[in-house]
Structure formats: C-alpha cells, structure tokens
Amino acid sequence: MSQSARIVPISSGISRPPQTTSEPLLRVESLTKTFDRKGTRVIALDNFNLNVDDGEFVAIVGPSGCGKSTFLHMLGGFESVDGGTMSLNGQKVTRPGPDRGMLFQEYALYPWRTVLGNVMWPLEVQNIPQTERTEIADKFISLVGLTHFKNHYPNELSGGMKQRVALARLLALNPKILLMDEPFGALDAQNRELLQEELERIWDTSRKTVLFVTHDIDEAIYLADRIIVFTARPGRIKADIRIDLARPRAMEIKKSPAYTEYRNHIWDLLREEVLRAREEYAS
Numbered sequence: 001m002s003q004s005a006r007i008v009p010i011s012s013g014i015s016r017p018p019q020t021t022s023e024p025l026l027r028v029e030s031l032t033k034t035f036d037r038k039g040t041r042v043i044a045l046d047n048f049n050l051n052v053d054d055g056e057f058v059a060i061v062g063p064s065g066c067g068k069s070t071f072l073h074m075l076g077g078f079e080s081v082d083g084g085t086m087s088l089n090g091q092k093v094t095r096p097g098p099d100r101g102m103l104f105q106e107y108a109l110y111p112w113r114t115v116l117g118n119v120m121w122p123l124e125v126q127n128i129p130q131t132e133r134t135e136i137a138d139k140f141i142s143l144v145g146l147t148h149f150k151n152h153y154p155n156e157l158s159g160g161m162k163q164r165v166a167l168a169r170l171l172a173l174n175p176k177i178l179l180m181d182e183p184f185g186a187l188d189a190q191n192r193e194l195l196q197e198e199l200e201r202i203w204d205t206s207r208k209t210v211l212f213v214t215h216d217i218d219e220a221i222y223l224a225d226r227i228i229v230f231t232a233r234p235g236r237i238k239a240d241i242r243i244d245l246a247r248p249r250a251m252e253i254k255k256s257p258a259y260t261e262y263r264n265h266i267w268d269l270l271r272e273e274v275l276r277a278r279e280e281y282a283s
C-alpha cells in the first residue's frame with residue numbers, strides 16, 4: 001500500500017485516530033478560558049477536549065489568536081482554568097510541576113551560567129548529586145551536539161545553539177510531557193531545519209510525549225504522529241489527523257506524495273479557519 005493511501009478522508013472535518021483502550025497520559029475535558037480586557041470578553045478556549053497517549057508526538061496548528069499558547073500555558077500550570085479539567089498520568093493539573101517541561105521561542109537561558117551550568121540547573125533543583133548531575137548534563141549536551149561548547153556562555157552562542165541548550169535542559173529535567181510553543185520560531189530557515197532533524201532523532205530514541213505548537217505545517221507533518229487543527233477563536237478541535245509516515249524521518253520525506261497530500265489537506269483546513277479569524281477580527 002502506498003503511504004498516500006493511508007490518509008483517512010475527512011468528510012466530517014474530523015478524522016479521529018484509532019481509539020485506544022488504555023488510559024491516556026493526558027486527558028483534557030471541557031476546558032474553557034475567558035479573558036477580560038478593558039471590558040471586552042475574549043473566549044480563548046471553549047469546551048476543549050483532547051486525549052494524548054504516552055509517547056505520542058502531537059503538533060497543534062491553528063490561526064493566530066485561537067488559543068494554542070493559552071492551552072499550553074494552562075497545561076503548564078501558568079494560566080488559571082475557568083472551567084473543565086486537565087489530568088496528567090491520572091493527576092489533576094492545578095499548578096506548575098516537574099512532570100511538565102516547557103520550551104518557548106525565547107531561549108530563557110541564565111546568561112551567567114555556561115552551557116553545562118544551564119543544563120545542570122534542573123538537576124540542582126532536584127538535589128541530584130554532583131557527579132550524577134554532570135553525567136546527565138553531559139549526556140544531553142552531547143545529544144544536542146554541543147559538547148565542544150559546554151563551557152561557553154549563552155552570549156557566545158548562535159540562536160540555534162541557544163535553543164539546543166534549552167532543549168538539552170528540558171530533556172535533563174526529564175518531564176512526563178514536553179510542552180513546546182513555537183520553539184524554532186525565532187530561527188532562520190537553515191537552523192530551523194537542522195533543529196527539526198535533531199528533534200526528530202532525539203524523539204525517536206526517547207519517545208517522550210510532546211505537545212508542539214507551530215505555525216509551520218511542514219514542521220508539524222515532519223515531526224508529529226498526530227496533528228490537531230484548531231478552529232478560529234474560541235479554540236476547538238477542527239481536525240485530528242494521524243500522520244502515518246515511517247520513522248526515522250529524513251528531510252527527503254517532504255518530497256513524497258503522501259507528505260504533499262497531508263500538506264494540501266491540512267492547509268485547506270487551516271485556510272478556512274484563518275479566513276474565518278480574519279473576518280471576525282476585522283468586524
């Protein structure tokens with residue numbers, strides 16, 4: 001069977017991945033979030049539901065302002081919940097915790113610490129003994145290809161290198177789920193592709209559960225097992241699409257017919273929502 005034949009046609013607008021019988025790692029039910037700004041009420045998320053299994057790489061795409069970042073911040077415990085529930089590994093999410101690690105577009109490294117010092121930081125916080133700390137940090141610095149730079153300070157690194165350090169630090173924290181909000185958004189095209197390749201390789205060996213927000217459909221298809229397409233605000237799920245492309249994935253996969261079919265399909269879905277958002281924000 002060709003890979004393109006495996007794409008599930010979406011007649012209703014939603015193609016659900018096969019249902020699993022085991023309890024999902026992440027369960028989000030009826031999540032609602034409203035902001036009040038200068039007397040104007042903005043419903044960012046409305047009755048949002050999502051299940052994510054352990055080890056899944058889920059990308060989230062959607063028009064600007066549809067609540068993607070708000071969702072990740074709520075899951076990170078940094079934004080309050082107005083309604084609904086989120087549970088991770090059976091535990092209700094109410095505040096930040098080491099079971100969730102976040103990576104943003106901004107690298108957020110400590111400028112006074114070296115690469116090694118930055119990656120060791122979460123291990124210090126967890127009181128891991130010094131020798132073990134260095135061992136773990138060295139392992140993740142090597143995994144992101146920065147061993148040669150481990151004694152450099154952030155201001156001596158390029159943007160791509162800084163984001164690699166942030167990724168190594170996140171992996172050293174060893175959370176149950178990685179929450180990534182446009183992590184490669186500030187990088188140039190070449191560095192972005194290199195980091196996508198690196199993340200795919202790292203993910204393939206670690207099989208960590210990832211929620212990855214991006215505006216880049218290519219990045220989403222290349223990296224993810226599933227792509228969630230958000231509607232325009234208030235954010236709900238418009239489509240839930242399984243990406244059935246073999247791993248490990250090389251960049252050449254972007255030239256395959258299956259890839260192009262996913263790309264066209266997702267772009268069609270997204271375009272409808274981008275236009276809807278544009279109309280709504282203009283009125």
Ligand SMILES: Nc1ncnc2c1ncn2[C@@H]1O[C@H](COP(=O)(O)OP(=O)(O)OP(=O)(O)O)[C@@H](O)[C@H]1O
Binds near residue numbers: 071
């Ligand atoms: N602290 C806040 N106060 C008021 N409104 C907010 C706040 N944070 C987010 N919003 C609003 O909630 C909506 C969702 O914002 P959010 O940042 O989650 O969107 P997004 O999908 O991540 O957008 P983008 O893709 O542009 O980053 C937007 O209309 C935004 O203006």
